[in-house]
Amino acid sequence: MLPSISSYSFLYTLFAWLLGFCYGFVLLSSAAGHNAGVRLFDVGSAVSYKLHSTLLFDENEESTKDVGFYIDADVVIEAVWENDEQRLLKIELKSPRLHIKSRKAPTPDGFIPHWSKLEELTNKPFLMVWKNGKIEKILLAKTEEVSMVNLKKGFASLLQIQLSEGTVDETDASGKCTATYTSQSSTKIVKTKSNCTSDDFYRVNNPHEFLRVNRNSFITVEYEADSSKTYLNSIVARENHVMYLPIKEDIACRVKSEQILSYVSSEKIRILEASTVEEAIESISKTEGLIFTQETLLTERESLDEETHSFTKQVDSLRGYLDAKDLGSLKPAKAFIKLVTTARRASKDDISKALSSKKNKGILLQLYDILGYAQTKDSHEAVMKSIHLDNENQIEVSERYLWATSFSSQPNPDIAENLLKQYKKLTNIPPKIQETLVLTLGSMAYKLGKLPDKKLHVKIIRDIEETILNNLDYAKGENKFVFFRALKNLHSPSTITVLLNYVTNGTQKEGVLAWKAIKAFGPDLWDERIQSAAVKAFFQLDRKYDSSSRTLAADILIESQPNDRLLEDILNFLIGTDPAYEVKQYANRKIGMLADEDNTIRARVQKIIRKNPKLNNYHGLAPRGLSLALTRRFMSNPYSNGSLVTVQEMKSGIAKRGTVDVVLDKHGFSKELFSLGIFSGGLHSFIASEETENTDEDEAATAGMELTVLETQIRPFVFFNGQGELMGHVWSGTASEMTPAFQVLLMLQDHLEHLRLGSGFIAELNVKGATSFDLSGKIEISLWNRNAQSLVQKSAGIATTGSISVDSKFVKSQAEFSTSIETKLDLQTDIDFYSNVHLCMRLTQPDALFRHNIFKVEKIPGSQHKLRISKYKKYAVPGTTYSINKKNNEMCSAIFS
Template identity: 55%
Template sequence: MNPNSILYIFLSWLLSMCYGFVLLSSAAGQISDLNLFEAGSSSTYKLQSEVLINEKDNSSKNVGFYVVAEVTVNSIWGKGKDKILQIELTQPLLHIKSRKAPSPDGFVPHKSNLDKMQNKPFLVILKNNKVDRLLMPKNEPLSMVNLKKGLASLLQFQIYEGETKEIDSSGECLAQYTANSDDMFTKTKSNCVSIDLPYTYNPDDILKTMVQSSRISEYHLDLHKNVIKSIKSKESHKMFLSVKEDIGNFVEADQHLILIREGQISTIEGQNIEEALEKLISLHSIVYTQESLMSDRETDGEDATFSDLVNELRDNLKSEAIGTLKSARSFIKLINIGRTSNKKDIQKALASKKNKDLLLQLYDILGFIQSQDSHEAVMKNLIFDDEKMLDFSERYLWALSICSKPNPDIIMDLLKRFQKNNNIPEKIKETMILSIASMAYRLSQLHGNKVKVLKDVEEAIINNLDYAKGEEKYQFFRALKNLKSPNTIPKLLDVIEKGTPKEGVLSWKIIKSLPKEYWGENVLKTAKKTFFQLNKRHDSSSRTIAAELMLETNITEQNLKGMLHYLGSNDTAFEIKQYVYQNIRMKADECPIFKRMVLNIIKSDRFLNNYSTLAPRGMSTALSRNFLSSDSSNGSLVSLQELKSGIVKRGSVNIVMEKNDAIKEIFSLGLFSGGLSSFMSSNGNENELEDEESANAGMELSVLGTQLRPFLFFSGQGELMGHVWSGTASEKTPAYQANTLLQDHLEYIRLGNGLIAELNVKGALSFDLSGSVKISIFYSTAESLVEKAAGIAVIGTTKIDTSFVKSQVEFSASIEPKLILNSDLDFSGKPTACMRLTQPDSLLTHNIFKIERIPGSKHKLRIAKYKKTNIPGVTYSLNRKNNEMCSAMFK
């Protein structure tokens, strides 16, 4: 080996280390000598492009199709790494799924619009061996153009290993190239983005829709003949619910290009690409349009207008249909079409006299559409300062506040109306500021805290809080709870220190609603001072919330020991002791580490290790019960009841979903009361600050983390006695009825073959909350009833829409759960309370529909699959003391 040979080998090795040695050299020399698409060469391939759609686990019959054709690639000009390729797709033929088709593939050829589409050769321009642009014959159908883009995208590759960004029919992707052997390499695409296509998603970890994608292409080269022998492209996309991962759809798309013959052609002269193109175009009569590799979305124009669809679905939108699957389906259809509808069409639906009884449901729908057109249409019909429109205003504002994709322009419009219009009735005004705050928070979940509108909303709420007097402040505290801004923590801690007892309670509720990472050292110190009343007397609800917060953090052994010692103290607030005791037990049941710490403290302390200390008086409860357990997520029913003089002072029944470390409060139903001690027998031991307030009672409801305006049963002793004597409070009254969108996902995935898959998931909820209270002064008894009924439906579709074939798979899951909370109180002597929490039987249905049809043909394939699961009802055991009192009251 001479010195020149050694130097050559060294330099070759060095280059491979710097640039990535991709494919090994052949007998003819280096891989760099490979000259694919050499000018004058012609290669003919067989193309097969297949699409299959199925349910997520791909366990049963799918629907789908494939297209076969011959593809001729002519290199008509070339200079170095710049080339012009003329590609012809010959006689494309559709094959479809059929029950009569032979096994195992199940496909047969079928006539379609593809057979008669205009189809002329197109041009692919390569610059530096990369596809730069396409020239498509003018006026060809979009379906044909997209198929050609998918074909041309197979030629978008490089022969060196490494990672690069590329644009092809899948969008803008990150492409990873890996050598498999001397003449084979793999291209793996990930993080494909299509910013020009609509995309809607719910960022919540529990309610979001998951999409998992895989895109791999394998290239096989003939290094001796400088030609591509074959290209195999395979991709799959799974769409499923985060909360229940076994429900979803699956789409798979494959392309296979196989060399069948080679030849030679005449070329075009030209010094550069543009000169060569000019000569080519002058020789032929074809008019070209310039295109990128990215495919374009097809629309069939078959969708009705929003107003027409309302007319079509009128019966499904009536109040009596709320809570049914047909109502949920209609709700979803109208949201899908409403997001692309114009203001005039939406106004037409709102103004129609035929839709007078549907307006509440229409405002629900428009609140979730949240386009500029939909909002302007609503503002033409909805007058916020008209108290007669309270129900309509609140339904629209509630929907806006719960929507996972808020429109910042709508937020600013509502904020301006809130600040400038002094004639808005108090109830509407409170709902408005609560909705503005919730929308701002949800916007921050999508775009972070840098959006200007978020700062404007926070400043507006704080300023109104500073200038409001007395009970006027409470609505702004509740707005801060919806805003969930950590910037407000210093102010809230100051209010806890210097404000009124009620303001302290509201401040603690806000802090409790914030993510735990914002509960810093200052918050925990204030919680400790509040619970143990080290600085001043606090409302019992402030103390119990502070205790909850301390227990939900990584509480130190010293602080936990102090809380346990408090149970045996001389403090006569027995309900607070019982509430803390129940919370400690609940957490110990959920966390083995915490349970060991509690037991170690008790066993090592003689004062604590006895029945008297760990059996505090009181009837308050805190418990958690599982109602759903699956591989994907868990559902819990959390009930917290803080009592005073036998009456629920602050109670809540929460439905909580958990997935990994993510926790989502779906609903929180709360009961509150105050100033009722004078109506009950009292042992005189509980000297609490809340006795100073006037008699009041009501319900609080939070939906998906958004607190709504409280619903008051009565406020003041005069109103209370009016209800008692008239009996109006004893009638079951709807407090909250609405249609809500849970899952909200729309995504268009560009497939490698040039077609586009639409993934659409909508989860609709019809919700009804009703309650009643009965008080008998003569018999010294009280009864309350709260019923929470819901109809939940999730519909997800995956479809491929072209002008020659349409394939679709749809899943639907629905359930109608119900929750009933009865509370009975006897205060004729020593107060006795019995609470019963029941969940009746329910039925979960999971249906799958697979449809395929050919436009202009009678062919229609439909496959259906039905599954039903009975969920037995349950009565939840609250605690032993409650069970004993229930047995005594109903013996």
């Protein structure tokens, strides 16, 4: 039975609806594609276009003066051969010319044409094998220079068009990208590129969450065909790349690129007679007299005649900036950035010459800081030629080199392997160097594990971990301590079981060091095993623990977002019978500190307190001890915050364990940048104590300082060990003068990236941030007057430089920023133990000035043209005296009244 007329109408309507629905999802395609009416690059046709390619550089702000250039050219695309869907396109880029930003231009942001070496570059036709929108081959004249080749690859990449809507992987002048195609109308398609990578380029980036350099990129290409769908009427490619510092996102540079291809005319041409594409290529090669080479669409870096600096000569020119007396100021930090860059390119002989020069004797320690960050084969071999780790007379220079090596965010696995061999091989390494060496190995292994290619370094990381664990197992007594610190630097989850064993079964000192290592792992690794051990230690459920183990366990429990039951147990502990009132006070202040920062925790704490009358009164939570935990903000901006976190565990009126941490915070995520820790023991005989419990093992009088820099703990500085040494310092006054305890040059940001731009240029993103750091202190003790005064002063000069630049044979443009600040932090402590113990702490930060400068520069090689735009900003950072707490204020009043 035949369908009725109404059935035909229904089928026709349904077909028309489906066709209309699907039409928006059909992209420009060949005759064999979804829409047979579309014919791009029909064989025997030549289409002429106008190309306009622009590149602009500026800071990441609107309405600013930028620098940059554009290139225009006439382009002819000839479809000279085809076989099925495969077509051979012959393309000519005619008369490319450079136009530059200039003050002579008609408008402030206008361009004028300018001579450049672009006009002198060899420029021949090139070929492209194109099939269904994909570029299968690109063939270029063998004699052309990289600048011209890249320009052509940038243009050729515009012609890569996917034939169906969706997401695909593509390789072109932007690198290896994810391309998403979306149909906007029957004649318009938009391609969005994302996740573009260039794995063939060397890349450096500090993985630290706040010290890395971020980049936001946005790339689109709009294709529009003419109404007859026989040629592309226009292609517009736009991309925007912003490089910025996460810690302060307005410190940034931006490069913008735009390619516009506009239709001019078309005509018919002769078709090549050839049976294969290879024959067609050979025919053109003979006709044009050219030798073609096949390449990918990936652009290549140019070998330019860069200005090179001898490391020795640059040290000579900057020697005056590296004096030890200037550490803590800006001068050494700025010199450090320049010298690290030069050292990474220097030869072994060049570096050795600088190290052996008598003129550099006074700055030798700073040179080892620099070379520790260079991390090249030549720099390490030059250092190992100059110093010997088993030489007792080279402890200071050896430690400075090892410190810098351990602080570096870009450890060289070959250097780590060499240092491990020396650690195993050398039998007479002085104890201080040996400890620093094993701490360095732990830190290098941890940071190798954070690099993008960490899978390549599994063996050396495993070897270092096994070495540390084996030595921990074989060492006796205090010789074990160094390996606990090394495990802290290693941050390896596989060592947690070993550390927990020492928490439970080790000596009290071993337990404290094990807890410090576990705490350094961070909340992400504090699993149920650690939580359970922390509960036992804090509440002393299975044995008596050192008070520092208990307070470290409290840190872990409280910072792990405890459930209501555990939080209630901790609060009830504060009103319990445990005589260790400083542990109670510590836990009390720790909860109070977090409640001040987190409204959710504050509400939970208040709910528990309100329902318990014993807690909900002044007597229950009245402060009795001197221990404290507090946070004070020192930096606040829309992008990140900085806090000083001070924790003091007191015993007998003296800080048994204390830290002042510099912590950065962004969107609820926090990270410690620097930690100054102090420790003491065996001093209760000097100051009367009301504490009734003494859980500490008998120990000699000792005190010292621990530093953790960029997640790396260094060897502790011991001020005295034993009562005899202590009394010697007291009577001689050797510590009463301001004395440097730790001086170093540190690299903060360390970023180098080469970014392929779709237009064919390659941008270099380079950021280096450094600090010149000095930690000095003094202490005066009077046994006659029974008082003591101390001052610990941190001074830092911090400098950062960053740029986005394009450097080619015919034009050089860049946007650059620099920032700088000199800052100090003073911690003064006064103790009066004549009758009752009074402790007064004052934490102050003097006024500072933050500078943020922006420079935009454009040059044309071979000409006198140079355009420079500068902007200078200054921001006053007012000084601050940080409030400690009410108890401290009362004791300060008692001392100074």
